[in-house]
Amino acid sequence: MSCLGNLIWILLGGIFTSLYWLLAGVLLSITIIGIPLGAQCFKAAKLTFAPFGKTVVVHFEKHPIANLVWMILAGWELAVGYFFASLICCMTVVGIPFGLQGFKLMTLAFCPFGAEVK
Secondary structure (H helix, E strand, O other): OHHHHHHHHHHHHHHHHHHHHHHHHHHHOOOOOOHHHHHHHHHHHHHHHOOOOOOEEOOHHHOHHHHHHHHHHHHHHHHHHHHHHHHHHOOOOOOHHHHHHHHHHHHHHHOOOOOEEO
């Protein structure tokens, strides 16, 4: 099921979202200060490309200051976007699996430092 879900996800826009995360990671990695932020974008790009069959475990306590800075600057906006997109997906029976993947991506977008994708 995860292979089929990932294939549908990629065809319906997952590849574009993943490319946006990848581009953000490349742009952030240009400066030395942005490299840690770029690394988190690369982690999100990898998960966004094929989220089915993977889980996100958040360890906020590993990097609390970095997570707070991320949350204030970009995390809350990304999380709100994923939240509403996931709610729209969950309004139909067919979209529920995709909405659940969006909620998974929301947690990673809100608190990426120390988060582990399994």
